[in-house]
Amino acid sequence: MPYQTLLVTKHDAVAYITLNRPERLNSFDLTLGEELYTALRDISQDATVHAVVLKGTGKGFCGGGDVKEMHAAADKPRFLRDLTRAIHRCVIELRTMEKPVIAAVNGAAYGAGLSLMLACDIIVAVRDAKMSTAFIGIGLAPGCGTQLFTTTVGYHRACEYILTSKTFSAEDGEKLGLVNKVVDASALEGAVEEYANAFRHLPPLAVGKAKMLINKSLTNAPMDHLGLESLTAAWSAGTQDFAEGVSAFVEKRKAVFKGK
Numbered sequence: 001m002p003y004q005t006l007l008v009t010k011h012d013a014v015a016y017i018t019l020n021r022p023e024r025l026n027s028f029d030l031t032l033g034e035e036l037y038t039a040l041r042d043i044s045q046d047a048t049v050h051a052v053v054l055k056g057t058g059k060g061f062c063g064g065g066d067v068k069e070m071h072a073a074a075d076k077p078r079f080l081r082d083l084t085r086a087i088h089r090c091v092i093e094l095r096t097m098e099k100p101v102i103a104a105v106n107g108a109a110y111g112a113g114l115s116l117m118l119a120c121d122i123i124v125a126v127r128d129a130k131m132s133t134a135f136i137g138i139g140l141a142p143g144c145g146t147q148l149f150t151t152t153v154g155y156h157r158a159c160e161y162i163l164t165s166k167t168f169s170a171e172d173g174e175k176l177g178l179v180n181k182v183v184d185a186s187a188l189e190g191a192v193e194e195y196a197n198a199f200r201h202l203p204p205l206a207v208g209k210a211k212m213l214i215n216k217s218l219t220n221a222p223m224d225h226l227g228l229e230s231l232t233a234a235w236s237a238g239t240q241d242f243a244e245g246v247s248a249f250v251e252k253r254k255a256v257f258k259g260k
Helices: 030-044 067-072 076-096 112-119 146-153 155-163 170-176 185-201 204-217 222-236 240-251
Strands: 006-011 014-019 051-056 060-062 101-105 108-110 122-126 130-132 181-183
Touching (some): 006 030, 014 030, 051 185, 067 076, 076 204, 101 112, 101 185, 108 112, 122 170, 130 170, 146 155, 204 222, 204 240
Parallel strands (some): 014 051, 051 101, 101 122, 108 130, 122 181
16 A cells, blocks of 8 residues: 555565654654654565565655654643554564564654654664764653663663763663664664575574564463464464474475465
């Protein structure tokens, strides 16, 4: 379907979603929120897609919520309630879809943009990218991202960065555990494709269930999680991919997985 704020393409088992409001640093408005959620939901249900790449056009990944629209809103509390709900739906879809999502961070990731980045599973950022939770700087309590940020960096670091809207570099983000890999701008596409290509050849059902287990591990009690792991492993043992994987191992050849 045509989108106003996104570019969506699919190639060789990978879906590419590009935030496309470069004149506003790909800032998050209600239209982008609705379109991004729709695109993510459709891709999550597409069995031919093994991985997703999320990126931005122009100079930034996502500059956060559209502050000009916040300023123009007649009912600002209602507008922020609607906007944060739109962001939350996208974050939930990113985290719950059983496909790995790679963020290609080509520039600024602020506020809601940082939240979208953190909701992805693997994050590759250019060296000169700048990041910030941003909300406090405009007098706004954070509408998203505090849990994702705190879970990763810990309580005291989260207070340092969130309460002061501290801006940090991609390399700082890597040291904090927020970014997987930092590259020069010229190497971003190649680094992202290296990850994407790996997922083209890995068993997509097993990868999806592994992502689910990682996310559930953040909230499950240890004994409950062990039970879920056992059930999930047993389920995956009934797939054609598992039969192919163990046959290939025994026969000392490369497995060819089909997502079945």
